[in-house]
Amino acid sequence: MRGETPTTLKGAVVIDLAGLEALISKQPLLVDVGLADKKPENFPQDRLWLPTHRSIPGAVWFPGGGAAALDAEKEAAFLRRVDELVQGDRSRPIVTFCRPNCWGSWNAGKRLVMKGYTGVHWFPGGIDKWQEFHDTVAVEPDKAWDASMPK
């Protein structure tokens, strides 16, 4: 969902690009919850459809992982995977992001705060802000997360 996002997230630190750059040396877990491009219905078969997703280098991509309404199973899968990636360290810095005006990263940050993570950072500028000054890399959906999604 896109729309104007709040300026704060209780229990998390809201960071701008400089904040993220300063945090990078602490090797935060970068959680990208940007949506995957959806193939338009009736897209002609003879045309090339080849979506790619570029993100902050090192990011783990959870397409749709920030949806406002995640069913219990998917929410559990998201939290389980994050827990695995931080190896149970709930104080490890985590950055949630997608694109500007994308609520997904706010939602994901909120979920992590509620779960007891204390190092949550929300980067509302997302990929757009990052790529103004830094390169991006193509990333694939996180395999474990992808496996939990309905096909």
Place this chain on the structure above:
Amino acid sequence: MTRTLRTVFAAALVTAFCGGSASATDPSQPDAGREKRWQEIAGYLFDDRDIVPTDTLIKIDAPKRAEDAALVPITLTMPEKDKIKSVYLVIDDNPAPLAAHVTFGPAADPGALQLRVRIDTYTNVHAVAETKDGKLFSTAVFVKASGGCSAPSGPSDVEAMKGMGDMRMKFAKGVEKKSSEATLMIRHPNFNGMQMNQLTRLYTPPRYIDKVTVSHGDQTVLDIVGDISLSTNPVLSFNFMQTDGQPMTVVASDTKGSRWEQSFQVPSAMH
């Protein structure tokens, strides 16, 4: 001496490392991932045909940073125009990378072409010229633009569809004898299927111009196969070899099966 050399060598290493590191964070520099992406697209579009980089056969003029990612003006120039059969415009990181394929007919002056496209994220844009002897030549620029594919076509879908298929054409004097310039505007939302209706929160179904043929008298000027990366209300500027007294005729069709045809009188004595 040895020590000095070693120091110089070490300094050179550091420079090389910093240089490498700087280019890795500067998106305007080619990187392996972007090249891999282009090779993958080229494989789909051109199979295993050779594509030779060129500085002379085709050039792209595009803003380094676009003001509006849904309306990015792109100009292609083909200085050795007599060799050119067709051109492909590819926006590497758009989900449907091929924006347009334009084939020139006998009434064309393939020296230049201008169109407007949507760009989804900072990306390389490639132009590929196909010569009459069947060879492919490519060039690329990096364009900073973001969000062009999901930007709505208008204040509402109904508004965006008003007058769909209406066309206008403007003419100007060409730079060379007998060559004139034309700018075609087609009213069409070119819905790409990635735009969300802000009221219903549903994606507007795709409906876009997929074919345009421009003729002058009974000769073809150009054929365009378009895709979802062409902007709302497509605008195309091109050159043609003018024959006085002959009209320009445009036939356009979209993916919902609509077809529009319109003829325009070309002002005589333009050159």
